[in-house]
Amino acid sequence: MERPPCVPEKTVLGTRMSSEYRQEIDRLIRIEYGETAELVLRFLGLCFGSVLLFLYTGWAIAWLWPLGFFVAQAQYYGFLKTRNEICTEGDCKIAAGLFLLILTSFLWMPAVMASQNDTVLVFAGSTLMATAMVFLVRRGDTAWPFVLGGVLVVCCMYLAVFWFRPFDGADPVATWGVLIANLVLVGYLAQALLISRRSRLRAVAATERAMQEQKMSAVGALAGGVAHDFNNMLTAIIGNLELARELPDEDERQTVLNEAHNSAKRAEAVVKQLLIYSRKAPAFHTDMDINVAVARMMGLAQRLIPASVTVVLKSPQSSLGVRVDDSQLMTALINLVVNAVDAMPEGGTLRIVTSLERAKTGNSMADGGVLPVGDYAVIRVCDTGMGISEQDLHKVVQPFYSTKPTGKGTGLGLSMVLGFARDHGGALQLVSSPSGTEAAVWLPCLGARA
Structure with missing residues (x-):
């Protein structure tokens, strides 16, 4: 690229x-x-x-x-x-x-x-x-x-x-013993700091690897839908190029060549989206409008949604500014959409709602924590599936825990979403019933930051 x-x-x-x-x-x-x-x-x-x-x-x-x-x-x-x-x-x-x-x-x-x-x-x-x-x-x-x-x-x-x-009158051996003991204490402090540093760097590296694995898993799922689109685009390109060979009129030939060029540009745009999304890069926080991010995510994720699932998008007229890593946000949202679609094998309704809300004291989150009081941009992904059982609701955010059949899920999706929300000062909230599940990502609004 x-x-x-x-x-x-x-x-x-x-x-x-x-x-x-x-x-x-x-x-x-x-x-x-x-x-x-x-x-x-x-x-x-x-x-x-x-x-x-x-x-x-x-x-x-x-x-x-x-x-x-x-x-x-x-x-x-x-x-x-x-x-x-x-x-x-x-x-x-x-x-x-x-x-x-x-x-x-x-x-x-x-x-x-x-x-x-x-x-x-x-x-x-x-x-x-x-x-x-x-x-x-x-x-x-x-x-x-x-x-x-x-x-x-x-x-x-x-x-x-x-x-x-x-140390007047003190035994020299005792004096030097005190000094050596203090230096040993400082030495253990240095060792503890180095171990803490190494552990934190390993944790960061492990998080980045898990994030990249989730991104590539989502890219693999997207590729199936993209292949169909590419087939249509290539058919249009090849058909217009072959037609251009046969047309004697220069204006008509230019028209079909333009059509071929437009199809090629559409294919290029799809490839660029996938490459940008799947790149391995350090977290890069930027200011963005959540509504725009959701719309862009749907441009990618629509290939994962079967015709039996009806999509409903609802956003406020005003923008919802947050400061996040664009790629991590895309990964989190696609994971939530994939989970929602998987929960409705027979079809249903997928609702994605963005809103500005104020967290109040006592707002309980998926990890058992409480969200600090403040204004948040909230993204809700709701499905009409069978829901998550009460005993599993607090386990699904744990790494490698999955309610899906063997081979259908890695168990990292919701834990990655939770990690993303935490890293950006927010939280993940899960509400489920026999009529469906709602996953809400809370992110601090730009205006609400201290």
């Missing part, structure tokens, strides 16, 4: 890399500020701790601890939230530097506490430093500036504790 001359290869590669950096920035925002309850508890705990520290020690520097932490957090938050849609590697490196500043602004006071001769302060300081290490492992960072930088900051803090702690 030729690349359009207006989109150089370097430009496309740069755009994909920019999208990956943008996703990393979004991930950093979610990790640091995504859980409101934890964030409030973190800030209140620091303020309360500084008050207790001042009351216990009388140190004036106790007030500098939360102040410095809040200033560092404000800089980090401001930087992340003001990044453009086009992000660079430099943005991620600056973000790493600001995060290490936050880590330092938190750890310096526990290090001071741990370097005292007071048992209470040593215990409290050591506990807070251990808490910071647990938080580093929990983050699951994969970028080296975050991983190595975090280890370096923690190591420096432990060395500072050893350097400033008075």
Whole structure:
């Protein structure tokens, strides 16, 4: 497939890399500020701790601890939230530097506490430093500036504790034993961060492989319908070319040649759609209208829908803007359409409805989670099949679990749809009864994003 001359290869590669950096920035925002309850508890705990520290020690520097932490957090938050849609590697490196500043602004006071001769302060300081290490492992960072930088900051803090702690009269063997124990602790932190990094990268790679397998499975199903279309197009091309040989009139010959050319262009358009859809590429998030995406998906999926199934599309007049990976959205929607069609072997009605809805407290999703309150673009795919039994309803989203006969399904379709929705800040909702099943994909509206 030729690349359009207006989109150089370097430009496309740069755009994909920019999208990956943008996703990393979004991930950093979610990790640091995504859980409101934890964030409030973190800030209140620091303020309360500084008050207790001042009351216990009388140190004036106790007030500098939360102040410095809040200033560092404000800089980090401001930087992340003001990044453009086009992000660079430099943005991620600056973000790493600001995060290490936050880590330092938190750890310096526990290090001071741990370097005292007071048992209470040593215990409290050591506990807070251990808490910071647990938080580093929990983050699951994969970028080296975050991983190595975090280890370096923690190591420096432990060395500072050893350097400033008075060991007057202490046994040298005990002193060196404490130092070695601290270094071993930092070493295990580094190992835990590396294992966490490796596990996350493997999980991402496995998700991408599963996504690609689902895409290729859908492409294989589409190919059967496309073959019929191609046969019609080739018949038109060959017939018009043969007719052009026989026609003596130049105008008539040009007319049939134009018809052949038009059929060839239609075939080219179908091939381009399949190639774009089946390509293996990094996730590339773009702003799009859900209604347009559904209409484009139906242009591909209509070949999978037999004549016995009636299709009903319903969309609002206004656009529903979301930020998603186009290819992943297509894969998710085609999987839902395939499931709906398979549920109606004798025919029925397939309804695809898009709408703007507000999630309320307590909206239960297919994975048992609760969707955060907010505005969402919702895509509902409904069938009039026999439905899913109650005992299977919560299992069908599990990988490799399928209610279809052996050889008819991989068991990855709904789990992939669920993963897609989660990765984009949304959720999958399943409602089923003996008269049919409704699968709803909830995606945050662009205007509803924080």
